Amino acid sequence: xxxxxxxxxxxxxxxxxxxxxxxxxxxxKGFEGAQYKAFATQQEAQQALNQNYWQCIKSQSVKxxxxxxxxxxxxxxLAVDAACSGNPGDMEYRGVYVKTxxxxxxxxxxxxxxNNIGEFLAIVHGLALLKKQGSNxxxxxxxxxxxxxxxxxxxxxxxxxxxxxxLVFERIEAAERWLQNNTYSNPILKWDTPxxxxxxxxxxxK
Numbered sequence: 401x402x403x404x405x406x407x408x409x410x411x412x413x414x415x416x417x418x419x420x421x422x423x424x425x426x427x428x429k430g431f432e433g434a435q436y437k438a439f440a441t442q443q444e445a446q447q448a449l450n451q452n453y454w455q456c457i458k459s460q461s462v463k464x465x466x467x468x469x470x471x472x473x474x475x476x477x478l479a480v481d482a483a484c485s486g487n488p489g490d491m492e493y494r495g496v497y498v499k500t501x502x503x504x505x506x507x508x509x510x511x512x513x514x515n516n517i518g519e520f521l522a523i524v525h526g527l528a529l530l531k532k533q534g535s536n537x538x539x540x541x542x543x544x545x546x547x548x549x550x551x552x553x554x555x556x557x558x559x560x561x562x563x564x565x566x567l568v569f570e571r572i573e574a575a576e577r578w579l580q581n582n583t584y585s586n587p588i589l590k591w592d593t594p595x596x597x598x599x600x601x602x603x604x605x606k
Contacts, residue, residue: 406439407423408445411428411453474589477589482522491517491568493521520546520549523546538588
């Protein structure tokens with residue numbers, strides 16, 4: 401049986417600490433710029449509420465890093481992640497600048513999508529944005545599947561297209577076209593979750 405988690409909402413309809421994802425979701429769903437994160441204990445969640453959201457996310461990611469032979473985090477980088485309520489379900493994705501924790505972009509909610517699709521779109525969104533800026537900044541993703549799809553220039557989802565998810569398939573087709581028509585020098589790197597903690601772009605829904 402999964403352990404109960406506690407959710408801190410910094411920005412939402414009513415900021416505070418909530419005892420379930422359902423309660424948290426009611427506070428943040430549809431709230432522009434919502435800020436929230438899951439914690440293992442109520443004490444950690446309450447302490448986090450009194451801290452700055454981005455510093456809390458950043459310190460949580462960095463403090464779990466271990467001084468081993470593992471590569472260190474490149475802080476001048478973009479981290480991307482997706483979240484999906486259900487499979488398929490409501491999906492959104494975003495990109496965060498690792499050094500400061502600043503949210504660079506966020507997209508969604510897309511209906512009847514999957515997490516892997518969101519991870520794929522997030523990487524391509526990041527690549528396109530950085531190319532426009534003339535930046536070869538690395539992109540971190542914790543999804544091996546999405547990285548493989550980007551390398552193949554094809555979103556190999558088994559999800560079937562329906563009237564409800566037509567928009568997400570438009571985004572997929574646009575992303576695939578971008579990959580086929582553009583080159584990039586940005587390294588796409590695997591975020592080392594076991595050693596570094598959750599990726600900074602994590603939505604906190606695990």
